[in-house]
Amino acid sequence: MxxxxxxxxxxxxxxxxxxxxxxxxxxxxxxxxxxxxCQLAGRKGRVLAFDVQPEAVAQTRALLAKEGLEAEVxxxxxxxxxxxxxxxxxxxxxxxxxxxxxxxxxxxxTAKTSIPAIDAGLTLLAPSGVxxxxxxxxxxxxxxxxxxxxxxxxxxxxxxFTVLSCDWLNRPNDPPMPIFIWKE
Ligand SMILES: C[S@@+](CC[C@H](N)C(=O)[O-])C[C@H]1O[C@@H](n2cnc3c(N)ncnc32)[C@H](O)[C@@H]1O
Numbered sequence: 001m002x003x004x005x006x007x008x009x010x011x012x013x014x015x016x017x018x019x020x021x022x023x024x025x026x027x028x029x030x031x032x033x034x035x036x037x038c039q040l041a042g043r044k045g046r047v048l049a050f051d052v053q054p055e056a057v058a059q060t061r062a063l064l065a066k067e068g069l070e071a072e073v074x075x076x077x078x079x080x081x082x083x084x085x086x087x088x089x090x091x092x093x094x095x096x097x098x099x100x101x102x103x104x105x106x107x108x109x110t111a112k113t114s115i116p117a118i119d120a121g122l123t124l125l126a127p128s129g130v131x132x133x134x135x136x137x138x139x140x141x142x143x144x145x146x147x148x149x150x151x152x153x154x155x156x157x158x159x160x161f162t163v164l165s166c167d168w169l170n171r172p173n174d175p176p177m178p179i180f181i182w183k184e
Contacts, residue, residue, distance in 0.1 A: 138174030
């Protein structure tokens with residue numbers, strides 16, 4: 001396993017996402033997470049992906065086409081994800097916050113939509129469903145989203161969900177934090 005956030009998140013996904021699963025990639029970006037979810041869920045699974053940037057939707061669709069994979073890639077905010085799926089049906093939801101690599105550095109996720117999106121995702125999770133988040137901060141993003149999301153996650157009902165937050169304590173340059181949530 002790669003000792004970085006993406007490596008940890010992908011190892012977690014490989015362990016939890018089974019063939020036939022219904023998965024949501026809340027931040028499609030360049031499509032790498034969407035592609036992994038498609039591979040893990042397989043032909044009988046369903047993968048729904050969101051991004052607010054047409055460039056990201058196009059990049060994700062192009063990657064899927066190149067790899068012979070299929071997903072519903074939607075140009076919409078992840079805060080609207082409950083309009084696209086039934087409550088209690090998602091096996092796995094992935095958030096990779098921050099900005100589109102190589103894209104406009106001024107467009108990035110913000111607490112204003114990230115927190116409603118997390119809450120919408122929690123309502124969509126099936127029993128034993130999982131959510132994983134890579135929480136970027138510093139640089140153009142600043143610390144507002146990180147602080148608001150962490151504070152919000154602390155308020156989640158501990159009888160309904162387990163929330164594990166990890167931090168790279170001795171690494172420089174604000175590496176993203178991996179966060180894992182299990183629905184009981
Ligand atoms: C770090 S990138 C995601 C990387 C991606 N998962 C991958 O594998 O390449 C973050 C993405 O979140 C998108 N984003 C920002 N605000 C959003 C929102 N409200 N809803 C959905 N996507 C959003 C950005 O456009 C950007 O493409």
